[in-house]
Amino acid sequence: MSVRLAALGLMAVTALLGQDAALERVSLASARVREAAANLPEFADAPRKQLTDLHLALRDWIESRLPKTKAELDAGLPLLQQSLTADLARTGLLGGDDFKYGTIAEIKLSRPPEYPEALLAIASVGAGGGRDEAVYLYDWSDGNPVRKLESIPDANVGVWAAIDFSTADDRGNRLAVVTRFCTHCEGCWSGMGYTLYRLGRGSAPGARLRSGDEFVYCYNYEIKMKPDDFLLEFPGFGIDTNFLMRTHVLHYKVGEDGAVRIDPVAYEPRDFVDEWLTRPWDEMAGWSSANAREELKKWHGVLHSDTVLGDFKFVQRCTQKPGQWQIAVDLGWVAGKELPEPLRVYFLVQQKGKDRFQMTGISFHRQSGCSSQASPSAQHPAPVGSQSGRR
Numbered sequence: 001m002s003v004r005l006a007a008l009g010l011m012a013v014t015a016l017l018g019q020d021a022a023l024e025r026v027s028l029a030s031a032r033v034r035e036a037a038a039n040l041p042e043f044a045d046a047p048r049k050q051l052t053d054l055h056l057a058l059r060d061w062i063e064s065r066l067p068k069t070k071a072e073l074d075a076g077l078p079l080l081q082q083s084l085t086a087d088l089a090r091t092g093l094l095g096g097d098d099f100k101y102g103t104i105a106e107i108k109l110s111r112p113p114e115y116p117e118a119l120l121a122i123a124s125v126g127a128g129g130g131r132d133e134a135v136y137l138y139d140w141s142d143g144n145p146v147r148k149l150e151s152i153p154d155a156n157v158g159v160w161a162a163i164d165f166s167t168a169d170d171r172g173n174r175l176a177v178v179t180r181f182c183t184h185c186e187g188c189w190s191g192m193g194y195t196l197y198r199l200g201r202g203s204a205p206g207a208r209l210r211s212g213d214e215f216v217y218c219y220n221y222e223i224k225m226k227p228d229d230f231l232l233e234f235p236g237f238g239i240d241t242n243f244l245m246r247t248h249v250l251h252y253k254v255g256e257d258g259a260v261r262i263d264p265v266a267y268e269p270r271d272f273v274d275e276w277l278t279r280p281w282d283e284m285a286g287w288s289s290a291n292a293r294e295e296l297k298k299w300h301g302v303l304h305s306d307t308v309l310g311d312f313k314f315v316q317r318c319t320q321k322p323g324q325w326q327i328a329v330d331l332g333w334v335a336g337k338e339l340p341e342p343l344r345v346y347f348l349v350q351q352k353g354k355d356r357f358q359m360t361g362i363s364f365h366r367q368s369g370c371s372s373q374a375s376p377s378a379q380h381p382a383p384v385g386s387q388s389g390r391r
Contacts (some may be wrong), residue, residue, distance in 0.1 A: 033101050238274050311330040
């Protein structure tokens with residue numbers, strides 16, 4: 001009995017020494033961030049490499065403290081949260097809300113209700129007036145904790161993060177999406193990044209399906225997910241110079257081969273034209289008429305850019321062509337360049353059902369068969385159940 005107790009005591013001491021060594025690495029990484037930040041020229045990007053190294057050291061320390069079984073996790077989560085916070089405070093690493101470079105703002109542990117086998121850890125590092133957050137997800141389904149997901153910022157500004165989950169299907173597969181917002185952005189427009197993952201049962205890490213970066217108005221967005229379906233909706237930039245904002249909708253079907261974009265891509269004909277002009281051809285080819293695809297590809301090659309601006313002159317139902325719309329736009333910016341004079345372009349759009357559109361023709365001349373001219377509506381549909389700020 002005495003030999004067994006001595007062995008257990010030695011194991012406990014070894015574990016504590018490992019935890020202390022891991023925390024010492026966090027301290028050293030923190031010092032390197034502070035040193036790099038002190039030498040930054042004015043308006044320079046954040047010391048991304050040093051911040052990443054700090055995130056990795058912090059991750060390893062958190063993992064050294066994780067319970068070995070789910071039963072221990074169920075019983076000891078509040079104490080684990082308190083212990084991590086106390087150790088950071090004891091070593092002078094805990095910075096709270098001042099967000100000075102190299103400090104640890106907080107480590108937030110939680111159990112996602114949609115994923116009861118898992119532990120979510122969000123580690124916030126000070127990034128010069130804002131937070132820089134990494135997201136980790138651990139699963140005890142197979143007994144020991146397994147890191148299922150890791151998301152560390154790669155931008156040059158501080159970003160806060162959130163994560164959403166779908167329910168699981170009958171095979172235990174579910175989707176997760178990490179969203180990020182710039183903490184240094186001023187005003188109501190903010191950069192938003194998102195990364196979509198598929199999480200399976202067992203110890204295999206989550207598969208990264210797709211990611212993107214968007215500009216969102218006033219942090220409003222909505223996410224809807226099923227195990228095989230992902231929809232992100234938000235108010236963002238539009239090409240219409242009268243409004244400069246429209247509703248964006250990104251909808252993907254998820255299968256064994258990844259995530260494929262599906263309808264709806266827009267809720268109005270005018271927004272569909274906007275989407276068609278500003279997204280890459282390999283994405284919009286499927287929303288271009290097969291009968292005119294080669295011609296439409298040429299038009300897209302001439303007009304497409306991340307920066308397209310224009311004045312929507314009219315959105316018109318084609319009474320002699322059921323389901324078709326004619327949209328006239330005076331384009332002032334084309335292919336990222338400002339034109340000396342606006343260029344009038346007419347777009348012919350086929351509505352194939354509710355929130356389903358297809359580009360069928362583009363011309364410098366008004367297409368016949370369309371009448372009943374109507375001015376563009378100033379009302380754009382707002383994101384359904386839109387949410388603001390951090391949850």
